[in-house]
Amino acid sequence: MFKKSVLLSLLTVLGFSAFAQYQFTETNKAACTAVKSQDRTGTCWSFSTVSFLESELMRMGQPDIDLSEMYIVRNIYADKARNFVLRQGKANFSQGSLAHDVIRAYAMGGIVPESAFSGMVDGATMHDHSEMEVALKGMLDGIIKQKRPSPKWSNGIDAIMDVYMGEVPEKFMNDGKEYTPESFTKSLKINPADYLSVTSYTHHPLFEDCILEIPDNYSNGSYKNLPIGDVERIVDNALANGFTVSWDGDVSEKGFSSRNGIAVLPVDEKREDLFTKPGTEVKVTQEMRQETFMNYSTTDDHLMHIVGTAKDQNGTKYYIVKNSWGEISDYKGYLYMSAPYFRLKTVGVMVHKNAVPKVMWERLRM
Numbered sequence: 437m438f439k440k441s442v443l444l445s446l447l448t449v450l451g452f453s454a455f456a457q458y459q460f461t462e463t464n465k466a467a468c469t470a471v472k473s474q475d476r477t478g479t480c481w482s483f484s485t486v487s488f489l490e491s492e493l494m495r496m497g498q499p500d501i502d503l504s505e506m507y508i509v510r511n512i513y514a515d516k517a518r519n520f521v522l523r524q525g526k527a528n529f530s531q532g533s534l535a536h537d538v539i540r541a542y543a544m545g546g547i548v549p550e551s552a553f554s555g556m557v558d559g560a561t562m563h564d565h566s567e568m569e570v571a572l573k574g575m576l577d578g579i580i581k582q583k584r585p586s587p588k589w590s591n592g593i594d595a596i597m598d599v600y601m602g603e604v605p606e607k608f609m610n611d612g613k614e615y616t617p618e619s620f621t622k623s624l625k626i627n628p629a630d631y632l633s634v635t636s637y638t639h640h641p642l643f644e645d646c647i648l649e650i651p652d653n654y655s656n657g658s659y660k661n662l663p664i665g666d667v668e669r670i671v672d673n674a675l676a677n678g679f680t681v682s683w684d685g686d687v688s689e690k691g692f693s694s695r696n697g698i699a700v701l702p703v704d705e706k707r708e709d710l711f712t713k714p715g716t717e718v719k720v721t722q723e724m725r726q727e728t729f730m731n732y733s734t735t736d737d738h739l740m741h742i743v744g745t746a747k748d749q750n751g752t753k754y755y756i757v758k759n760s761w762g763e764i765s766d767y768k769g770y771l772y773m774s775a776p777y778f779r780l781k782t783v784g785v786m787v788h789k790n791a792v793p794k795v796m797w798e799r800l801r802m
Contacts, residue, residue, distance in 0.1 A: 457712055457713065458698065458712065458713070458714060458748055458749075458772070459748060459749040460746045460747070460748055460754065460772055461746060461747050461748075462744060462745070462746045462756065463744070463745045463746055463747055464675045464676055464744045464745045465743060465744035465745075465756060466491055466494075466495065466675065466678055466679065466680045466743050466744060467491060467494040467495065468487060468490065468491045468494070468680065468741065468743045468758055469487060469490045469491070469494075469500055469501075469502065471758060471759070471760070471762065471763050471768060471769030471770070472487075472505070472760055472762075473562070473563075473760060473761060473762035474505075474563060474760045474761070475562040475563040475564060476562065476563065476564040476565070476566060477509075477531055477563045477564065477565040478530065478531030478532045478565070479505065479506075479509050479531060479533075479563070479565070480738050480739045480740070480760050481532065481533045481534055481535060481537065481538065481652070481684075481739045482505040482506070482508045482509045482512075482533070482538055483505050483739075483760035484535070484682055484683070484739040484740050484741045484758075484760060485508075485535040485538035485539070485682045485739065485741075485786065486503050486504075486505045486508060486538060486547075487741040487758060487760070488535070488680055488681070488682040488741050488786070489503060489538070489542070489547075489626060490502070490503055491680040491741070491743065492626060492680075492788065493624060493626070495678055495679065495680075496625070498624070498625075501549065501624075502549060502550040502551070503547055503548075503549060503550060504547065504548050504549060504550045504552065504553045504554065504555070505550075505555070506553060506554065506555025506556075506563070506601060507545075507547055507548045507552075507553045507555070507604070507617075508538050508541045508542070508547060509555065510553075510555065510597055510601055510604065511541045511544065511545045512533050512537050512538075512540075512541050513572065513593070513597060514590070514593060514594065514597075515537075515540075515541070515544070515655070516528075516529050516533075516654055517529065517572065517576055517590070517593045518590065519654055519655070520576050520580075521576065521579060521580065521585055521589065524580060525576070525577065525580040527654060528651050528652065528654045529572070529573055529576060529654075530569070530651075530652070531565055531569055532651070532652040533652055533654070533655075534633075534650075534652050534653055534655075534657060534684060534736070534739070534784075535633065535682040535684060535739060535784075535786040536631075536633050536655070536657035536786065537654075537655055537657070539628045539631050539786075540628075540655060540657075542621070542626065542628055543628040545617065546617040546618055546620065546621030547617070547620070547621055547624070548605065548608065548615075548617050548620055549608075549610050549620070551608075551610065552605050552608035552610065552620075553602065553604060553605060553608075554602070555601045555602065556601075556602070557599075557600070557601065557602045565600070567600070568596065568597070568600035568601070571596050571600075572593060572596055572597075575589070575592055575593065575596065576593075604617075605617075608620075630788055630789050630790070631786055631787070631788060631789070632660060632786065632787055632788070632789045632792065632800075633657060633658065633659045633660065633784055633785070633786050634659060634660045634661075634662055634667055634670060634784060634785050634786075634787070635648050635659040635660070635661055635662075635667075635783065635784040635785075636661065636662055636663060636664040636666075636667050636722070636725060636782075637661065637725065637726060637729055638722060638726050639726065639730070640661045641661065642661055642662060642663060643660075643661065643662065643799050643800070644660075644661055645658045645659065645660060645661070646658065646659055646661045647659070648783070648784065650735070650736045650783065651736075652736060659784055660800055662799075662800075663722060664720070664722055664725055664779050664782075666796065666799075667782065667785065668775070668778065668779060669793060669796070670785070670787060670791065670792050670793065670796070671742065671755075671778075671785060671787070672745070673791060673792070673793045674787050674788070674791035674792075675742065675743075675744055675745050675755075676745075677791065679787060679788055679790070679791040680741060680742060680743050680744075681741070681742040681785050681786070681787055681791075682739065682741060682742075682785065682786040682787075683739060683740050683741065683742050683755075683757065683782065683785055684736050684738075684739045684782070684783045684784045684785065684786075685734070685736065685737075685738065685739075685778075685781045685782045685783045685784075686733075686734045686735055686736070686737055686738070686781040686783065687699070687737060687738040687781075688733075688735070688737060689701065689777070689781060690705045690710075691705065691710065691777060692777070692781075693711050693771075694759060694761055694764060694765060694771060695764060695765050696711035696712075696765060696766075697765035697766060697767035697770060697771040697772060698710075698711045698771060698772055699757070699771055699772070699773040699774065699777045699781075700715075700717060700774045700776070700777055701717045701718045701720070701774060701776040701777045701780055701781070702715055702716070702717055702718070703715070703716045703717060703718055704716075714748050714749070714750050714752060717774055717776040717777075718776055718780070719776070720776050720779040720780040724780060725779070725780060728780065729783075734780065734781055734783065735783070736783040736784070740757045740758060740759050740760070741757065741758040741760075742755045742756070742757050742758075742773075742785075743756050743757070743758050744756035746772060748772075752774065752775070753774070753775045754772040754773060754774050754775070755772070755773045755774075755775075755778055756770060756772060757770060757771050757772070757773050758770055759771060
């Protein structure tokens with residue numbers, strides 16, 4: 437009798453435990469390309485936003501196209517170098533940038549397929565910009581110290597990138613046709629003016645444009661500043677209508693685990709079943725967002741690509757997020773981000789302007 441009782445108790449515990457595991461059901465999922473890895477680089481901004489553009493092409497009826505993240509990265513390095521020299525060294529020069537910089541680079545220099553420019557040379561199989569960044573920054577610092585820069589320095593920057601990333605092709609073949617970067621970009625029919633960056637911080641007036649003071653915003657990109665509830669509504673509307681979202685935010689929280697594929701904002705960060713069982717999460721306010729931004733506990737340390745929504749077994753909403761750290765976790769490079777995590781740790785998002793609910797257009801002054 438004792439053994440039977442123990443067995444029944446064990447089965448009950450095991451049954452409850454199995455039910456308590458995260459069980460996700462997709463509610464919306466847009467078409468997207470395969471997960472990639474940014475490897476040993478700080479170029480998540482390019483990987484996430486180029487993935488976003490690839491989904492845009494699929495949404496518009498074009499086939500799955502593998503675009504070159506590193507072509508965009510190279511053009512932004514050159515633009516950052518010019519900004520650094522013009523500002524006499526009083527500017528940020530690093531591997532990081534933001535989603536709107538991908539759109540700027542696309543408008544300035546277009547894009548090419550991955551097959552035309554991988555950004556890897558000499559048989560390399562992974563990206564690593566650590567030494568190149570040192571070389572570029574060292575050259576720029578030396579130019580600034582000269583006090584009278586000559587016009588030649590930009591050629592030197594290009595030469596360094598040629599060595600580490602390869603030369604940019606003037607012409608290339610794609611699907612049996614010859615293209616230049618300009619003609620290939622025109623064939624894609626993406627209009628850079630169609631994309632909108634949105635944030636939510638009250639040290640700037642709400643419902644107005646603002647320039648967000650984050651280190652990687654070297655280009656002083658502008659955001660529409662809205663209450664976080666409106667930001668969430670825009671994202672939900674986008675995902676419900678076949679659009680995707682480029683996300684910028686903080687992944688330093690204890691509730692974020694790329695290995696487990698979970699991003700949550702638990703009331704109790706120390707609970708042992710944090711990444712295996714849904715639990716109570718923090719109720720996020722606009723004031724909490726502002727406080728964490730001002731005290732640096734929310735920073736723009738990573739960009740990812742939101743491609744859908746899901747619910748757990750309790751009916752709680754999550755965002756399906758495509759990461760750029762390779763096919764890690766049981767979700768093969770994807771993760772599930774809870775709505776509370778999104779509301780607190782989102783720094784900004786980028787969407788197509790048609791993803792914004794029409795009732796909000798007047799407030800956005802579009």
